[in-house]
Amino acid sequence: MKPLPPKHTDTGSSSVTPFAGYGELLGEIKSRIRTAQVRAALASNAGMLQLYWEIGSVLAERQKKAGWGAAFLPKLAKDLHNDLPEVHGFSERNMRRMIQFHHEYPQLFSIWPPPVAKSGLPPEAAAIWPLPVAQLPAKSGDAQIWQRAVAQLPWAHNVILIQKVKDLPTRLWYARQALEHGWSRDVLSFMIGSRAHERQGKAITNFTQTLPPPQSDLATQLLKDPYLFDFLTLEKPFHERELGTGLLLHLQDFLVELGAGFAFVGRQVHMEVGDDDFYIDLLFYHLKLRCFVVIDLKVGPFKAEYAGKMNFYLNAVDDRLRHADDQPGIGLILCQDKNRVVAEYALRGIKKAIGVSEYQLTRALPKKLQSALPSIAQIEAELSTPAATKPAKAGWTSERQRDETQSVVSARTVHRRATVDCGGD
Numbered sequence: 001m002k003p004l005p006p007k008h009t010d011t012g013s014s015s016v017t018p019f020a021g022y023g024e025l026l027g028e029i030k031s032r033i034r035t036a037q038v039r040a041a042l043a044s045n046a047g048m049l050q051l052y053w054e055i056g057s058v059l060a061e062r063q064k065k066a067g068w069g070a071a072f073l074p075k076l077a078k079d080l081h082n083d084l085p086e087v088h089g090f091s092e093r094n095m096r097r098m099i100q101f102h103h104e105y106p107q108l109f110s111i112w113p114p115p116v117a118k119s120g121l122p123p124e125a126a127a128i129w130p131l132p133v134a135q136l137p138a139k140s141g142d143a144q145i146w147q148r149a150v151a152q153l154p155w156a157h158n159v160i161l162i163q164k165v166k167d168l169p170t171r172l173w174y175a176r177q178a179l180e181h182g183w184s185r186d187v188l189s190f191m192i193g194s195r196a197h198e199r200q201g202k203a204i205t206n207f208t209q210t211l212p213p214p215q216s217d218l219a220t221q222l223l224k225d226p227y228l229f230d231f232l233t234l235e236k237p238f239h240e241r242e243l244g245t246g247l248l249l250h251l252q253d254f255l256v257e258l259g260a261g262f263a264f265v266g267r268q269v270h271m272e273v274g275d276d277d278f279y280i281d282l283l284f285y286h287l288k289l290r291c292f293v294v295i296d297l298k299v300g301p302f303k304a305e306y307a308g309k310m311n312f313y314l315n316a317v318d319d320r321l322r323h324a325d326d327q328p329g330i331g332l333i334l335c336q337d338k339n340r341v342v343a344e345y346a347l348r349g350i351k352k353a354i355g356v357s358e359y360q361l362t363r364a365l366p367k368k369l370q371s372a373l374p375s376i377a378q379i380e381a382e383l384s385t386p387a388a389t390k391p392a393k394a395g396w397t398s399e400r401q402r403d404e405t406q407s408v409v410s411a412r413t414v415h416r417r418a419t420v421d422c423g424g425d
Contacts, residue, residue, distance in 0.1 A: 024078070025062055026083075030084060032055060033080075050088075050109050052098045052101055052322060054101045055113070056101050059095060069210055073095055073096065074092050077092040091390060097162075105150060108151060116350065146200060149179060153175055157183075160185060160188055160189055173197045174191065174197065181259070181261075194228050196224070201224075203224065203355040204300075204343045204344060204355065204356045204357070207353050208401045212354040213325060216353075218354075219289060223355045223357060224259070226329070227334060230361060231250045232246040232247070234251065234361060239299060240281070243297050244297055252265065262285075263287060264282075267281070268285050280313055282294075282297065283317070288328055289330070291326055291327040295332045299336065302335045302342060302344055302346075307333070307343075307350060311350050311351075311352045311354065314354070330355070332354075332357065335356070336359065338357060368408045
């Protein structure tokens with residue numbers, strides 16, 4: 001009986017490959033992974049990000065010098081899986097992301113050591129935290145200011161930011177917000193899709209005249225314009241009470257849109273003043289500003305008398321509810337049209353801090369999609385026509401006509417809940 005030939009286990013790393021020096025590359029990456037496993041025990045997120053950045057750097061350099069392109073990535077992913085089955089995160093797709101990560105932040109870990117998990121921001125980065133997008137660093141040369149913030153985010157958040165936000169100052173703004181408010185991946189994606197950076201701090205206010213500088217800056221950045229309530233299903237015409245009820249039925253969505261720090265106190269909060277009864281639409285407490293926030297809901301455009309009514313509510317809240325350690329309350333008037341000139345005149349001279357913002361029940365479609373979708377009138381006409389009476393199109397069956405009707409219904413849904421990032425990035 002002839003002896004059996006020795007069993008050969010092919011991990012792919014020793015097989016013939018057209019990529020010269022591939023075995024050396026595979027060994028280097030495996031060594032880096034094993035080293036990072038020790039480093040990750042000290043700072044798991046920072047260690048993983050540094051490892052991914054280093055591997056992205058190695059792969060990008062090999063692509064550039066050896067001219068491999070991306071053809072070797074599937075083989076590399078397979079060999080890493082075979083040789084290190086207990087290690088995850090090195091699929092072909094994720095390694096492409098590592099290369100992109102290095103390209104986006106070429107000096108990320110070449111200047112600084114990896115940041116310790118949950119550490120505070122460096123002074124130079126903390127100094128820019130309150131700034132709006134327009135005043136944030138715009139060039140990659142300002143890496144020492146903004147790249148450290150990116151390095152403190154989880155990998156999945158970085159992937160979302162790189163894929164969905166191409167403008168660097170805007171990306172930094174979302175990175176800052178995600179760090180400060182602890183946004184999940186879903187919330188980060190939602191905020192990017194709703195273009196929160198364009199709405200933050202845009203409300204009409206009198207904060208600079210009524211609040212001290214630190215408080216006024218924070219309060220200004222707290223408010224948005226417009227607020228997007230596309231999670232509501234209100235049919236026009238609707239009343240303020242219906243709007244308030246809808247917001248409370250979707251309280252979690254409402255709180256996400258308001259932003260971090262808002263704690264719900266009550267709806268239709270009763271205030272008795274001079275034997276008369278008054279009811280505040282929505283009352284919140286902001287944990288960071290340490291003050292009550294009164295929200296007055298209005299259907300239609302802003303009117304000058306709304307400012308006087310809000311001033312009255314804030315006086316009552318500060319007198320009846322405010323604790324000795326609390327800051328003076330802030331008012332927010334939400335209407336469908338803020339009527340800027342009227343609002344600015346109405347707020348002038350009022351001593352209480354008040355902001356005026358619009359709210360929208362649907363988001364605007366991107367311009368390039370507006371002409372591609374049928375109008376609401378066309379959709380209604382299509383839906384009102386019985387399928388049996390529709391003229392048959394050449395080669396179409398009744399089943400095909402039903403599919404067409406379903407497509408129209410889908411188009412109506414797109415009209416109502418379109419997001420601003422439909423066109424990609």
